[in-house]
Amino acid sequence: MIVGNRKPLEEIQEMIKPYKKILILGCRECITVCAAGGEREVAVLASELKLSRTKEGREIEIKEFTLERQCDYEYIDQIKPFVDEYEAVVSMACGAGIQYTAERFPQKIVLPAINTTFLGVTLEQGVWSERCQGCGDCVLHLTGGICPVARCAKSLFNGPCGGSSNGKCEVNKDTDCAWQLIVDRLKTLGQLDRYEDIIPAKDWKPSREGGPRVRIREDLRLD
Amino acid sequence: MRLSYPTNVKIIKVPCTGRVDAVTVLKSFESGVDGVYLAGCEIGDCHFIKGNIRAKKRVVYMKELLKEVGLEPERVEMYHIATSDGPRFAQVAKEMTEKIRALGPSPVRGPEKTEEAKEVFEA
Ligand code: SF4
Ligand code: SF4
Numbered sequence: 001m002i003v004g005n006r007k008p009l010e011e012i013q014e015m016i017k018p019y020k021k022i023l024i025l026g027c028r029e030c031i032t033v034c035a036a037g038g039e040r041e042v043a044v045l046a047s048e049l050k051l052s053r054t055k056e057g058r059e060i061e062i063k064e065f066t067l068e069r070q071c072d073y074e075y076i077d078q079i080k081p082f083v084d085e086y087e088a089v090v091s092m093a094c095g096a097g098i099q100y101t102a103e104r105f106p107q108k109i110v111l112p113a114i115n116t117t118f119l120g121v122t123l124e125q126g127v128w129s130e131r132c133q134g135c136g137d138c139v140l141h142l143t144g145g146i147c148p149v150a151r152c153a154k155s156l157f158n159g160p161c162g163g164s165s166n167g168k169c170e171v172n173k174d175t176d177c178a179w180q181l182i183v184d185r186l187k188t189l190g191q192l193d194r195y196e197d198i199i200p201a202k203d204w205k206p207s208r209e210g211g212p213r214v215r216i217r218e219d220l221r222l223d
Numbered sequence: 224m225r226l227s228y229p230t231n232v233k234i235i236k237v238p239c240t241g242r243v244d245a246v247t248v249l250k251s252f253e254s255g256v257d258g259v260y261l262a263g264c265e266i267g268d269c270h271f272i273k274g275n276i277r278a279k280k281r282v283v284y285m286k287e288l289l290k291e292v293g294l295e296p297e298r299v300e301m302y303h304i305a306t307s308d309g310p311r312f313a314q315v316a317k318e319m320t321e322k323i324r325a326l327g328p329s330p331v332r333g334p335e336k337t338e339e340a341k342e343v344f345e346a
Contacts, residue, residue, distance in 0.1 A: 009291040040246060044288065047249035051292045051331045054253075 001030035001121070002094040003128045004114040006041060009048055015111045016049070016088060020059060023086040024113070025079065025101060026066035027093035034128050037092030037114050039066040045092065045113060070097025076104045083108060119150070136206030136213065142199055144185030149202075151178035157199040226309050228316035239263075240301075241274025248285050248299055252292075255332035258323040260300040262315065268305065275303060295326050 016022055024042050032038030046062045053060040063086065067075045070093035079101075083089065088109040091098040095116040102110035118130040133150040139157070140147060149155045153171035159179030163170025167180045186192045206213075233256075237243055240263035248259050261282060263275035279301045286296035300322075302315045 040244070043246040044249060047246060047253055048288060048292050050253055051249065051294070054331045055293055 001033055001119070002096075002116060003034045003118050003120045003130075004031055004036045004094050004116040006036050006045070006092070007113050007115055009045075009052065012045070012090065012111075012113050013049070013052060016060075016090065019087040019109075021061045021085065021087050022049075023063045023065060023079070023083060023089045025070065025089050025091045025093070026064075027068075027070040027097050028066055029069050029071075031092065031094055031097070031114060032066075033122070035126070037094075039064075042066055042092055045090070067093075070094075071100055073100070073104060076101050079105075134207075135202075135204070137203065139199065139202075142194060142197075144182045144189060144191065144194075146178055146181045146185055148178055148182065151176075151181070157202055226313040228313040229320040231320060232316045239269065239271050239274035240278035241269070241271055243278055243281070245281060245285050245288055249288065252289075252294065252298075252329060252331055255329070257326070257329045257332075258298040258300075258319060260302055260315070260319045262302050262304050262312065265303045265305050279303075292331070294329065294331060297322060297326060298329065 024046050026032070026037050026039055026042035028038060035041065042064045046064050050060060050062060063082070065079060067078060069075045070091065079089075083105055088111055089101060089105070090111045090113050091101050092113045093101070094114060095112070098110060098112045098114070102108070119132040119134060120128050120130045123129050130150055132147055133155075135149045139149075148157055148159065152159055153169055153175070154161060156179065159182070160177050161170075161179075164177040164180055167177055169175045169177045183192070183195060186195055240261045243261055251259050261278050263278050264270070266275060269275045282299055282301040285299045289296050289298060300319060302319075304311050304315060
């Protein structure tokens, strides 16, 4: 899933300073699961903003609304009937959702309330961890199912580096060395011989080197 | 046991303190209260196993939210009181009332509610 963090209140307050009537727009997908921008977080932000505005003695009217998804136009368009009643939209979706909302309503001020951080997993309730960087050319079959791009601080393809010690990464003592994990997993799988193969330099073109990426399935297109 | 406790304390019954989330507490502040405390069971005594432990953690989060808004984090607290401990219940109500009195009225209530509250604070 896509994981993100709610921006600090101060930053959001600053963004909405000129406005008296705003729409806070949540998303029910990843950002709900990582407890950053779902219905509850929309309610918390709305309440925080109302309280701080009351304290300043400035009024604010807030509508709370959470879409099924903010990365599909069918859902975003659900706000069409009422979006114009609001001076600005504060989006609590990931960066993709925020942008798509802005794109669908070019005349509207759309502001981000989320810092989108990574593609990851839920380790336990309340703990999320990065796993993939969307490099566009997956090598997990070579690396024991552990991603060297996202999980090695240096994205090394033939690790570990000299900084690996007792299974931990030199960049952060609380982080497992991805290459230690890779070696351990290859051992478990009986594939340690793969470790002897040099993985050639990665072609980063399928990653972001070629600019923003588009995926097309002609067979699914309607026209 | 007929114990008295400050009349400004309004009780909201919930099945378990684990039911109380940040939104409920923030909304109470929106409605003009000066403080909120959760009176949960003693640790280890939760009928729902961990409700009171989760509530305790949530109170820490709620304090952070209050700070962000510019309210004193002490305006929200968690207490653990055994169900049978009436005297402790009354004592906590007094303690919290005194604490909130010392902090003064909530700065986020609308002007009309501040008027209402003056009576309570000046009593
Ligand atoms: S190799 Fe690339 S696609 Fe595969 S998990 Fe890592 S970043 Fe994601
Ligand atoms: S210690 Fe391991 S994870 Fe950290 S940078 Fe070196 S190889 Fe990568």
